[in-house]
Amino acid sequence: MPIVSVRNLTREYLQGTHTVHALRGVDLDIEPGEFTVLMGPSGSGKTTLLNMIGALDEPTGGTVTIDGKELGTMSSGARSDLRLERLGFVFQSYNLIPVLSAFENAEFVLMLRGMGKAERTQRVMETLHAVGLEGMENRRPNQLSGGQQQRVAVARAIAGKPALVLADEPTANLDSTTSGELIELMKALNEDHGVTFLFATHDPNVMAAAKRVVRLVDGRIDEDLHR
Amino acid sequence: MKLFLLALRNLFRNTRRTLLTLAAIGFGLSMMIFVVNLQNGSYQAMIDTAVSSMAGHVVVQADGYQDEKEPTMLVQDASVVVATMASEYPDAVVAPRIFTGGLLMSAHSSVGVALTGLDAVAELQVQDLHEKVVDGEWLASDEREIVIGVDMAKTLDIELGDKLVYMGQNGSDEVQSRLFRVRGLFRTGSAQFDGRLAFAHLGAVQEIMGGGDVANMVTLHLDDADDAFEAAPRLEALLARPELDVRHWKDALPELFAIIQVDRGSGDVMLAIIGLIVAFGVLNTMMMAVLERTREFGVMLSLGMKPRQIAWLVLLEGLVLGLLGATVGLLLGLALSWPIVTYGLDYSSMMGSETMESGGILMDTLVFGAWDPVRMALYFAGAVIFCICAAIYPAWSISKLRPVVALRHH
Numbered sequence: 323m324p325i326v327s328v329r330n331l332t333r334e335y336l337q338g339t340h341t342v343h344a345l346r347g348v349d350l351d352i353e354p355g356e357f358t359v360l361m362g363p364s365g366s367g368k369t370t371l372l373n374m375i376g377a378l379d380e381p382t383g384g385t386v387t388i389d390g391k392e393l394g395t396m397s398s399g400a401r402s403d404l405r406l407e408r409l410g411f412v413f414q415s416y417n418l419i420p421v422l423s424a425f426e427n428a429e430f431v432l433m434l435r436g437m438g439k440a441e442r443t444q445r446v447m448e449t450l451h452a453v454g455l456e457g458m459e460n461r462r463p464n465q466l467s468g469g470q471q472q473r474v475a476v477a478r479a480i481a482g483k484p485a486l487v488l489a490d491e492p493t494a495n496l497d498s499t500t501s502g503e504l505i506e507l508m509k510a511l512n513e514d515h516g517v518t519f520l521f522a523t524h525d526p527n528v529m530a531a532a533k534r535v536v537r538l539v540d541g542r543i544d545e546d547l548h549r
Numbered sequence: 550m551k552l553f554l555l556a557l558r559n560l561f562r563n564t565r566r567t568l569l570t571l572a573a574i575g576f577g578l579s580m581m582i583f584v585v586n587l588q589n590g591s592y593q594a595m596i597d598t599a600v601s602s603m604a605g606h607v608v609v610q611a612d613g614y615q616d617e618k619e620p621t622m623l624v625q626d627a628s629v630v631v632a633t634m635a636s637e638y639p640d641a642v643v644a645p646r647i648f649t650g651g652l653l654m655s656a657h658s659s660v661g662v663a664l665t666g667l668d669a670v671a672e673l674q675v676q677d678l679h680e681k682v683v684d685g686e687w688l689a690s691d692e693r694e695i696v697i698g699v700d701m702a703k704t705l706d707i708e709l710g711d712k713l714v715y716m717g718q719n720g721s722d723e724v725q726s727r728l729f730r731v732r733g734l735f736r737t738g739s740a741q742f743d744g745r746l747a748f749a750h751l752g753a754v755q756e757i758m759g760g761g762d763v764a765n766m767v768t769l770h771l772d773d774a775d776d777a778f779e780a781a782p783r784l785e786a787l788l789a790r791p792e793l794d795v796r797h798w799k800d801a802l803p804e805l806f807a808i809i810q811v812d813r814g815s816g817d818v819m820l821a822i823i824g825l826i827v828a829f830g831v832l833n834t835m836m837m838a839v840l841e842r843t844r845e846f847g848v849m850l851s852l853g854m855k856p857r858q859i860a861w862l863v864l865l866e867g868l869v870l871g872l873l874g875a876t877v878g879l880l881l882g883l884a885l886s887w888p889i890v891t892y893g894l895d896y897s898s899m900m901g902s903e904t905m906e907s908g909g910i911l912m913d914t915l916v917f918g919a920w921d922p923v924r925m926a927l928y929f930a931g932a933v934i935f936c937i938c939a940a941i942y943p944a945w946s947i948s949k950l951r952p953v954v955a956l957r958h959h
Contacts, residue, residue, distance in 0.1 A: 378851055379953040399855060406853025413956075417848040421558035431852050433551055478852070 323390065324351040325485050325518060326375055331384035333370050333541075344370040346541040347384070352486065352520055357512045359529050360522045362538035368522035369490055371538070375520065376409055376488045377401040389485065406434055410479030412489035416471040418463040418478070424450065424470075425459035428477040435482065449481040450474075452515070453507060469500035473507065480511060486518045493525045505531050552858075556865040560873075563838065570834045571874045577827040578878025578932045579885055581820045582925050586886040587894065588816055589921035591912075592809050596802075599910045601675045604801040605644065605768025606777035607784060609634070612794045614765060615801070620649045620758070624793060627764035633788060634769050638780065641771045644671040645764035647754045651717020653697070653729075653747065655705035662701070664715065664747045666754025675770050678735065678748065681904075685709040685733035692753050695729035698743030699736045707731060719759045727757055737911050738904040774798065805910070820928070824935055831870065832939040839863055839943040846947055847955025856948040863947060867940025871933035879929050889918035 333345040345367045352358060352375075360368045373379040374386050377393050386393045389408060393401060405411075410431075418427045428449055432442045450456055453473040463471050472492060479487045489508075493501035509531050511517045521528055529535055537545035560567050600606060609630055611622040624630060627645050634643045647666040652659050669688035673679055678696075679687035688694050695713060697705075707713065709731055716726045729749060737743055755763055769784070771777060777797040785795035799806065839846075846859050896905060897914040905914050 373953050376851065378956070379951075402850070402853050402855045404853075405851060409853075411848075411851050413848070417844070419555075419845060419848070421555065421562055434852065434854055434858075 324353050325388065326350070326352040326520075327385075327387040328371070328375065329385045329387075331371070331374060331386065332382045333367075333374065333379070334382045343541050345374070345381070348538075348541070348543055350536065350543065350546075352518065354485070354518055355512070355516055356534060357509065357519050357532055358521065358534040358536060359532040360520065360536050360538060361524065361529060362544070366538040367541040368538055370541075372488050372490050372520070372522045375486075376411060377405055406431065407482070408485045410482065410484040410487040412472070412475050412479050412487060412492045414491035414494045416463070416468070416475050416495070418471055418474055420463050423460045423462055424455060424466065424474045424477075427463070427474050428481045431478060431482045445481055446477075449477045452480075452511065453477045467500075469496055469504060472496060472500075472504055476504070476508065476511075480515075480517055484517075486520060489519060489521045489523075491523055491525075492521065493523065493528060498527070501525065502527055552862055552865055553869070556862060556869050559838070559842075559862075559866055560869055566834060566838075567870070570831060570870065571877055573827050573830050574871070574874025574932055574936065575877030575881055577823050578875055578928060579881035581823060581928050582879065582882025583885040583889075584816065584820065585921050585924045585928065586882075586918040587889055587916070588813065589924070590889070590917045590919035592813070593919045594912055594916060595805065595809065595910055596798075598912055599802055599805050600774070600798045601770065602678075602911070603805075604766070604798055605675075606641075606771040606774055606798050607634075607769040607781045607795065608766050608798070608801040609768075609784065609788070609793055609795050610766040612792050615794060615796070620647075620765065623647075623758070623763040623765060624767060626762050627767055628762050630764075630767045630788060630793070634767065634784060637784065637787060638769060638771065641769055642671055642674045643767065643769055644668050644675055645751055645767045647751060647758065647764045649717055649754060649757060651715055651757075653701070653705065654714045654716065655707045655711065657706040658704055660701055660704050661745070662697075662715070662747045663745050664717075664749060664754060664757075666749050666751045666757075668751055669748075675768075681735040681737050682733040683736045685731070687733055688748065688750060689732070691730075691732075692750050693728060693730050694732040695747055695749045696733040696735060697731060697747045698745070699734045700740060700744035701747065702731070702734050704744065709734070715757065717757065719757060721759060723759075725757050725759075727753065729753070738914075739906040739911055741906060742911055824931060827932075828935040828939050831867070831874075831936050832942065835863070835867060835870075835940045835943045838866070839947050843947070843950065843955050843958040846950060847952050847958065850950070850952035850955060856950070860944040860948040863944035864937060864940050867937045867944075868933065870940075871936025874936065875929045875932040878932060879925065882925070886918055886920070889916075890920060893917040 328348055328350040331345050331348040334341050334343050348371060360371060362368055374381050388404060422430065425446055428446045429442055432445060450459060453476050455470065455473050458466065458470065493504055496504060505527055508519055512519055533549055535547045536543055609624060611624050614622040631643050631645055645668055649664050651662055651664060653662045682696065683699065688696055711731050713729045713731060714726055715729060716724065719725045755761060771780065781795050781797040849859060893915045895915050904911050
């Protein structure tokens with residue numbers, strides 16, 4: 323069963339008096355273990371689609387189904403729970419909580435889930451080790467480089483072992499070396515730990531690493547390439 | 550607990566802003582605490598002075614005298630009342646008093662007088678009138694002695710030892726006159742007191758009122774004012790004289806408590822305004838602190854935090870800010886109040902004398918503050934609650950945020 327199933331998804335919004343058709347009927351399935359990239363020019367609807375799948379935004383028409391549950395039928399509380407239990411997010415600008423250390427940022431989601439302290443600590447240490455940040459647990463975001471911050475963000479996204487990690491332009495703020503390392507990391511997490519990734523990106527390095535590339539043009543899927 | 554820690558760290562993310570807000574809360578609250586302790590002290594002094602000079606902890610008077618204040622409404626067999634009270638409360642002071650109005654005449658002039666007849670020895674332990682005598686002596690034993698104010702002496706153009714004639718009506722509307730000899734002059738600083746009041750022995754004024762064992766009030770002065778509430782009904786039962794009115798000091802001085810209540814009320818309004826101004830400052834801080842973190846709240850929402858939890862976080866920040874600010878305010882307020890509680894606040898240079906009149910009561914110009922723990926606790930709690938209230942609107946507005954909108958916020 324696919325983790326994500328998108329059917330005939332449309333999203334319109336008003337910009338002044340002008341209606342923007344961000345998505346014009348998208349069908350997409352994401353299976354467990356995928357490492358998929360949504361690509362396309364700016365305004366093609368990548369981020370909009372990612373937000374729909376992440377239960378952050380509501381569609382104008384069509385359905386998004388995650389784990390067999392249709393988001394449109396869920397309350398906002400249930401969608402919060404779904405994000406908490408099943409999804410992980412990585413953002414372009416890291417978006418770590420500045421007053422929390424690397425450890426605490428990665429721990430945040432586990433705490434919201436109500437996980438016990440011992441289990442939390444073990445899980446966070448494992449995750450920080452997996453993203454190569456051992457020894458930096460107590461550093462605050464402003465004491466970390468951009469690449470290190472994004473690794474913390476990845477650790478935060480995967481610490482809860484989500485079914486799917488959604489990453490919106492995760493390498494856009496990084497230099498090519500750092501971004502290459504981050505891609506390697508996520509690829510390794512995908513291959514070794516079976517973490518499912520869905521990216522929205524322009525970065526050719528991410529596309530090169532992808533197992534599947536979905537090309538969006540003007541809110542429609544133009545091309546769906548499996549490798 | 551983790552959320553509490555997060556709230557604390559969030560507050561000190563902009564240290565300068567938080568310190569300024571804490572200073573505003575602390576300064577506001579410390580002022581309120583200072584004012585309330587000073588107020589409490591002056592009210593205590595007013596009550597103490599009024600109770601000792603105008604009433605007693607328990608007052609026995611003729612039924613109706615409380616409202617009419619008619620000099621002819623007298624307690625008969627006053628010495629029996631005095632004896633009963635003294636034997637029941639041997640450690641207390643019992644002071645009978647009798648009041649009348651009239652004219653005092655010297656060889657040169659005359660002046661209207663409010664004459665009080667009293668037990669000169671008993672009053673020594675109750676009031677400090679004898680300390681106000683600046684020329685001559687307080688009443689001793691001669692029934693003809695009179696002590697008057699310095700302003701009155703000037704009007705009458707007399708000196709110590711001079712003779713004065715009192716003239717006035719007694720209870721039967723007959724004109725009475727009596728000879729006095731000036732034994733002392735007092736100065737209180739109040740023109741009202743120094744120009745109008747005169748004190749003589751109880752027996753002398755009793756004679757003016759037609760003779761007899763009478764007084765307008767017999768007053769009982771206890772060590773502990775709170776004992777009066779039990780003593781009043783007890784004495785009433787013991788005296789068993791329905792024509793007498795026995796009441797404790799709170800009932801005997803209703804005007805005084807009304808004045809205090811009005812004064813306290815207007816003070817409370819001022820303090821509430823200070824509190825409100827500070828609360829708007831806090832609201833502003835909270836609003837800024839929340840708006841500038843809109844994106845961060847968006848991230849928290851996408852990670853699966855519930856809007857309710859985010860609202861809680863903001864309220865918690867208000868609570869922590871309130872607790873810290875109120876603690877600063879309390880400590881500062883205690884530090885500011887301590888000198889006035891310990892050494893008092895001297896108004897004498899401002900008033901130009903050692904005493905001043907307040908609400909018809911002659912008060913010392915050295916006013917001591919008195920700790921008012923109930924109000925201090927109330928204001929402390931009020932400051933914390935104001936801060937939480939100031940966080941309600943920001944918390945509510947942030948909880949309405951949609952994650953996708955919040956994430957786009959820069």
